[in-house]
Amino acid sequence: MIKASLTAAIAALSLATVTQADTNANFTLDWKFEGPAAPYFLAVDNGHFAEQGLNVDISAGQGSLDAIPKVATGAFPFGFADINSLIKFLDQNPDAPVTAVMMVYDKPPFAVIGRKSQGINGIDDLEGSVLGAPPPDGAWAQFPIFAAENGIDVGQIDVRPVGFPTREPMLAAGEVDSVTGFSFSSYLNLVRLGVPEDDLTTILMADHGVELYGNAIIVNTDFAEANPEIVTGFLTAVAAGWRDAIANPQAGAEAVIARNPAGDVEFETLRLSLAIASNVLTEHTAENGMGRIDADRFARALAQLATTYEFQITTDAPQYFTNDYLPAAELLTLQ
Structure with a gap:
């Protein structure tokens, strides 16, 4: 009886292991x-x-x-x-x-990535510039919070809707001065397109008042x-x-x-x-x-x-x- 119970317990354990593994x-x-x-x-x-x-x-x-x-x-x-x-x-x-x-x-990767050669060296340069932003972009969704925390008048920025595939190419071509995006993705995509790293400015929103x-x-x-x-x-x-x-x-x-x-x-x-x-x-x-x-x-x-x-x-x-x-x-x- 004990042997039968032990055999049944081992079988159950084996079944449980197989089930978990699957x-x-x-x-x-x-x-x-x-x-x-x-x-x-x-x-x-x-x-x-x-x-x-x-x-x-x-x-x-x-x-x-x-x-x-x-x-x-x-x-x-x-x-x-x-x-x-x-x-x-x-x-x-x-x-x-x-x-x-x-x-x-x-720390979220929401960022604004700009080109120094396009006049973007920091937050103070965004007003009066052209910003490319994909409407579904997570960084763009948080941009109003970033703007409010830093006293940026969004009405003074020429915001242009762009697609995800065209975002970095437009910045690389100088068609916009900066873009919203994830810091690690947009930055690397731009470097891959031939933009010199020392020409890029990365403004991480989390470093400028965004608590998200x-x-x-x-x-x-x-x-x-x-x-x-x-x-x-x-x-x-x-x-x-x-x-x-x-x-x-x-x-x-x-x-x-x-x-x-x-x-x-x-x-x-x-x-x-x-x-x-x-x-x-x-x-x-x-x-x-x-x-x-x-x-x-x-x-x-x-x-x-x-x-x-x-x-x-x-x-x-x-x-x-x-x-x-x-x-x-x-x-x-x-x-």
Whole structure:
């Protein structure tokens, strides 16, 4: 009887192991396979997801407004998206089953990138200039907050709507004086187009009064409530992938290029290094590890968003972010 029970227990344990090993946890990015996506590919290649019993397929995206509905509908259990876009999405769709569970860009990459040869050396040069801004761009969405915090009269700027594919080429051609975009992406795209690095001015909004957070790992809440251990395992692997990328950015870039052969290892190494230095490794993450938010700062961020966006419902951090699925603090250290 004891032997039979033991045999049954072993069989059950084996079945549980197989089931866990077969768990699919597909993940949608917000953008293309570029340097900042390296940690997730390293989590695959270095076995971090497998250690958590997860089989993860990573898909490219077309912006946060593409990634968020994919997770909310359950098409993907996990995604990567700008938390400010998520906040607005949930304000308009309050019952949508999606929330942020791990902050990645503690310092958002929203930036204005200008050319010194076009007269842009700093914030004071924006008035009277021509600014190219894609209407769906996350950085452009936050530009009014940046302008308000720095006393910029947007009416004194010639804002021209541009497409994502034409944004950097127009600046490279001198058709606009600056553009809004993610600091690490637009900067590298311009260098790749032949613009000298010493001709570029990068104005990071987070360095000039913008309290907002950036991109976070998001999850379908129905999935998370049913599979909390899977979510924690996924986030544990993500943190390990970021540690690997920080320790060896070139290896991270090589993991990206293995999936995007049209890319360039040198450029993606630099793009990843820029994201690490400017957006991920901050004073807060050095002290607290990655993933968590500061409640007071988040409240200030919500107040800033309210200056440019009319909320339909009362705003409160737990509506948009939870620490409940994060692993132990020692697993969230970055270095």
